[in-house]
Amino acid sequence: MGLDGRGPGPEAPIVASxxxxxVNARTAERLARHTSFKIGGPAGAFVxxxxxxxVLLAARVAFEQGIPLMVVGLGSNLLVSDRGFDGIVLSLARACRDVRPEGTRLAAGAGVSLAKVAHMAAGLQLSGVEFAVSIPGTVGGAAVMNAGAHGRSAQDVVQRVRVWDPARGVVVLPGEAMQYAYRMSRAQREAWVVLEVWFDLTPAPRAAIGRTMGDYMGHRRATQPVGEKNAGSMFKNPPGDFAARLIEAVGAKxxxxxxxxxxxxxxxxxxxxxxxxARDxxxxxxxxAAAVQERFHIGLAPEVRWVGPPEGEDGTTWDNLWLPADDA
Ligand SMILES: Cc1cc2nc3c(=O)[nH]c(=O)nc-3n(C[C@H](O)[C@H](O)[C@H](O)COP(=O)(O)OP(=O)(O)OC[C@H]3O[C@@H](n4cnc5c(N)ncnc54)[C@H](O)[C@@H]3O)c2cc1C
Incomplete structure (x- = not known):
């Protein structure tokens, strides 16, 4: 099926290559199945x-043939176009699944869930990734998004990463090479595939780690719509404030x-x-965003990542979506 759902389309050559x-590739796989929002049209090829x-073969094919490539983790931070993604969507769910201790470090494959890493660390009496226990993502997604909660984020614990880089192949880079900032990393600007991440942890009693993780999970259940189809926080917190406070203040709940x-x-x-x-x-x-801009003169920036044609579904581009409606 083509991206428009009308028979063989431009994605067929990708799958054939x-x-x-x-490399086993599926066509017309609906990305709604791979996102926590349960929204999104088909992938040109789903691998x-x-x-x-x-994984490396698929990434190289994409690069050499100029085919757009995106890696999907648990799809918990994505808004995928209703028209889907006309390229290769690569899931590491089966390939990058190992977790192994190395002294007080934990090396984890990019496809492993954060919850698994947090529980394994607790079992090894290693503290540092408790904050990640209830963030519904993979190790790769967390390293790329600099995912965080309870005052800590990936940048506090990522010691090094093994990535595939189109120009250099597979390289191991120190955590600093990720150039972390709030919900931002260099990996969001580069065509990297994160393969493995080393977390720097500290020995601590298992009971204390377990208590902290229990508190964090309880807090999440009490404050977030667990069980609903969502993508977590839609907007980043502006400096010194909270997006949720601003949105609530304009009466948008x-x-x-x-x-x-x-x-x-x-x-x-x-x-x-x-x-x-996605259009809705x-x-x-x-x-x-327009209501917050009008009342507080603060431009909210999206935290969720857009996947699909740049023009968006309502005729506006993802970039000018954040201007007040009248100016866009
Ligand atoms: C209910 C809920 C609560 C949430 N709470 C939080 C929270 O407290 N804190 C927080 O920071 N986030 C939170 N999120 C957002 C989300 O869980 C995080 O951003 C998470 O790190 C995304 O991981 P993922 O594996 O699902 O990545 P995806 O959503 O699949 O991908 C996110 C981005 O990372 C890229 N990517 C993923 N894996 C790789 C890889 N291996 N190599 C290269 N690029 C890759 C993708 O291409 C995409 O650009 C929440 C989401 C939900 C649904």
Missing amino acids: LRTLG EPADEAE GWQEGGARVSTLHANFMANDGTAT VLILMRRV
Whole structure:
């Protein structure tokens, strides 16, 4: 099926190239199945390699043939276009799954869930990744997004990373090479595939680590719409303030567009009632951002990452979406 759902389309050659090289690729895989928002059209090719060699092969094919490539983790920070992604979507869920202790460090494959890393660290009486226990993502996604909670984030614990870089192949880089900032890393600007991450941890009693993780999980259940289809925080916190506070202050809790609604529990979350499209979410984000801009003169920047054609679904581009509606 083509991206428009009308038979063989431009993605077929991608899938054919990959299959010729022995990489198993699926066509017309709906990305809604691979995101926590449960929104998103088809991938040109969806590849879930069995091992790292196949990951590298798929990445090289994409690079050499000029095919857009994106890696998907648990898809918990993504808003995928209803038109999908006309390129290769690479999932490391099967290939990068090892976790091994190295002294007080833990080396984890990019496809491993953060919860698994946190629980393994606790079992080894190693402290440092408790904050990650209830962030619903993979090690790769956390390293790229600089995911964080409870005052800590990936940048505090990522000691080094092993990445595939189109120009250099597989390289091991120190954590500083990620150039971390709030929910930002160099990996968001480079065409890197993160393969493995080393976390620097500190010995601590297991009971204390367990207590902290329990507190964090309880806090999340109490403050976030667990069980609803969402992508976590939609907007980054502006310096010195909280996006949720600003959104709540403009009265946006409960605002709805199609099947998308601003959460009534956490104003910086949006929930999909099962029928929402990416277009619904984009319009709602634009409305919320415009209201905050008008009242507080603060431009909210998206935390969620857009996947799809740059022009967005409502005719605006992802970049000018954040201007007040009248100026865009
Ligand atoms: C209910 C809920 C609560 C959340 N709470 C938090 C929170 O407290 N703190 C927080 O920071 N975030 C939070 N998030 C957002 C999200 O969980 C994090 O951003 C997480 O790190 C994303 O990981 P992922 O594996 O799902 O990545 P994805 O969403 O799949 O991908 C995110 C980005 O990383 C890239 N990427 C992923 N893996 C790789 C890789 N191996 N190599 C190269 N690029 C890669 C993707 O291409 C994409 O650009 C929450 C989300 C939800 C749904």
